Amino acid sequence: MIARAAAGIAAGVVTLGTAELLAGVLNQEGSPLRVLGDAVVEHAPRGLREWAIETFGTADKGVLVISMLVVAVLVSAVAGVLGRAGAVVLAVLGVGVAWLAVAAAGVFAAVPTVVGVAAGIWVLLWAVDRLRTTGGGDSGVAGGEPTGEAGAVGAPVRERPGRVVAGETAGSSARFAERRRVLRGLALATGAGIVAGLAGRALGALRADVSGERAGIALPPPREPLPDTPFGADLRTPGITPYLTPNADFYRIDTAITVPQVSIEDWSLRIHGMVEREITLRWGDLASRPAVERLTTLACVSNPVGGDLIGNARWLGYRLDALLAEARPLPGADMVLSHSADGWTAGSPLGALTDGRDALLAIGMNGEPLPVAHGYPARLVVPGLYGYVSATKWVTELEVTRFDRATAYWTKLGWAAEGPIKTGTRIDTPAASARLKPGRVSVAGVAWAQHRGIAAVEVQVDDGPWEQARLAADVSVDTWRQWVYEWNATSGPHTLRARATDGMGVVQTAEVAAAIPNGASGYPATFVRVG
Ligand SMILES: Nc1nc2c(c(=O)[nH]1)N[C@H]1C(S)=C(S)[C@@H](COP(=O)(O)O)O[C@H]1N2
Ligand SMILES: [Mo]
Numbered sequence: 001m002i003a004r005a006a007a008g009i010a011a012g013v014v015t016l017g018t019a020e021l022l023a024g025v026l027n028q029e030g031s032p033l034r035v036l037g038d039a040v041v042e043h044a045p046r047g048l049r050e051w052a053i054e055t056f057g058t059a060d061k062g063v064l065v066i067s068m069l070v071v072a073v074l075v076s077a078v079a080g081v082l083g084r085a086g087a088v089v090l091a092v093l094g095v096g097v098a099w100l101a102v103a104a105a106g107v108f109a110a111v112p113t114v115v116g117v118a119a120g121i122w123v124l125l126w127a128v129d130r131l132r133t134t135g136g137g138d139s140g141v142a143g144g145e146p147t148g149e150a151g152a153v154g155a156p157v158r159e160r161p162g163r164v165v166a167g168e169t170a171g172s173s174a175r176f177a178e179r180r181r182v183l184r185g186l187a188l189a190t191g192a193g194i195v196a197g198l199a200g201r202a203l204g205a206l207r208a209d210v211s212g213e214r215a216g217i218a219l220p221p222p223r224e225p226l227p228d229t230p231f232g233a234d235l236r237t238p239g240i241t242p243y244l245t246p247n248a249d250f251y252r253i254d255t256a257i258t259v260p261q262v263s264i265e266d267w268s269l270r271i272h273g274m275v276e277r278e279i280t281l282r283w284g285d286l287a288s289r290p291a292v293e294r295l296t297t298l299a300c301v302s303n304p305v306g307g308d309l310i311g312n313a314r315w316l317g318y319r320l321d322a323l324l325a326e327a328r329p330l331p332g333a334d335m336v337l338s339h340s341a342d343g344w345t346a347g348s349p350l351g352a353l354t355d356g357r358d359a360l361l362a363i364g365m366n367g368e369p370l371p372v373a374h375g376y377p378a379r380l381v382v383p384g385l386y387g388y389v390s391a392t393k394w395v396t397e398l399e400v401t402r403f404d405r406a407t408a409y410w411t412k413l414g415w416a417a418e419g420p421i422k423t424g425t426r427i428d429t430p431a432a433s434a435r436l437k438p439g440r441v442s443v444a445g446v447a448w449a450q451h452r453g454i455a456a457v458e459v460q461v462d463d464g465p466w467e468q469a470r471l472a473a474d475v476s477v478d479t480w481r482q483w484v485y486e487w488n489a490t491s492g493p494h495t496l497r498a499r500a501t502d503g504m505g506v507v508q509t510a511e512v513a514a515a516i517p518n519g520a521s522g523y524p525a526t527f528v529r530v531g
Helices: 002-025 032-043 046-082 084-105 107-133 167-208 211-215 320-327 350-354
Strands: 268-273 279-282 292-299 310-319 335-340 345-349 360-365 379-381 395-401 424-429 439-448 454-461 466-468 481-489 492-502 525-530
Touching: 002 032, 002 046, 002 084, 002 107, 002 167, 032 046, 032 084, 032 107, 046 084, 046 107, 084 107, 107 167, 268 320, 279 320, 292 360, 292 379, 310 320, 320 350, 320 360, 320 395, 335 350, 345 350, 424 492, 439 454, 439 492, 454 481, 481 492
Parallel strands: 268 395
Antiparallel strands: 268 279, 292 310, 310 360, 335 345, 335 395, 360 379, 424 439, 439 481, 454 466, 454 492, 492 525
16 A cells, blocks of 8 residues: 555656656646646635735745645555556546646647656556555565465566575565565656656746846837936935835845746737727837836835835836827726736726826836846836836736726735825934934935825924924935934934825825735834933
């Protein structure tokens, strides 16, 4: 029983290993794990999917892969115990997965699964037949089984030629040796299967990798190039967040366990749904359109008060209002559901993409092609909206629709359908719990209210009056603004608070709110000790 289960597991591992190796060499779409994973994600009951995302967060896909492997091992073990009938089980499962692969990516995508299953079945039959001749495949203890059982099923006991077999004991030990050989073979097959599978995955990742392509991309010149840091935008106060966030320091949030690798050869943007004229733009089609450059501060709805899921970059791209106008949205449409290459979606108000603000299909970030993790080759950047409702990376589709017809990824999971960025500020320096000397201390940070702008920042020490901070140059309503308040620190423990006022004259709310459903709020506070 245990030996047979081991045979089944070896067969299963050989099946998956062979298939993954072939998928790595031939085509990623044929990976049975990927085919099955996509099918599970697509057809899982909503409740289960929500539970998985809530429980495992962005690791949900990794958990899915591990769960699938565990199930595969269990099913294989059962198939092994079933012996020859187990081969039929493997064949049927193989046909099912091959069929899913064909449905998802064409006939060619079935090759890895078909060859993998054939290899697995071969291993299973080889092992099952041999185990039968060595004593039914029960526990590994030779002699513990009635001699003659092998004969009863009609297979001869294999013995080494020339060996003198004297009676039962010698027969048992020959069978024992043969069994050990079979088990050793199974262990070898399992090991080889694992190595093949890992090699296939590594090869696939290497083949799909677009970083080489990215390095060779020439970005179009923008109409009015911008400096990285407009004059006066950076106060250079020690400890303050720099005005421009370098790509390497830019926060990253997405649901992808492996970063999607989308080649410009395969990339296209389809604008469809409630439009007069559906259009599909390929990479080469972009070149004939004017490229613009804009500084925009991106923020994540999950950013807690005082958190760092916010960054400011110089984005190069194409105006979304112009691209949408080419497709001519129909009256009644009020949402653009943007889709990514990895199946993620965001729902943005059509108005926010067409009201004249600098909503972009971005292809460049701080003078470079988009980093792969930030959406290469193209993503959306919309001033004033949290990333989860606007900033689709690896974007492939703009579906013009209505809020009462479509629901985006995070909205299905309880986050608000609309996500305008709340006015906020952060104290960068002094650091929390800092020990300071009495005297002049620069209290400084950044404040943001994208698309409304920042008009003022005030600082409060303990329960004192709110004092005006000095603001850095006003670059645009769409980027954050640095501020500094020169504090005359006195000995003792103190709490520093800050609050911002937006360009409409509205002070940020003091009401403390958690990030879900539409963004955290409340004044940031820093506790320090002076003296
Ligand atoms: N394809 C895809 N795009 C996505 C996401 C995602 O999970 N998948 N996350 C969004 C969220 S929640 C945010 S805050 C921004 C973050 O962009 P960044 O990683 O470039 O900082 O990307 C958005 N775009
Ligand atoms: Mo986000």
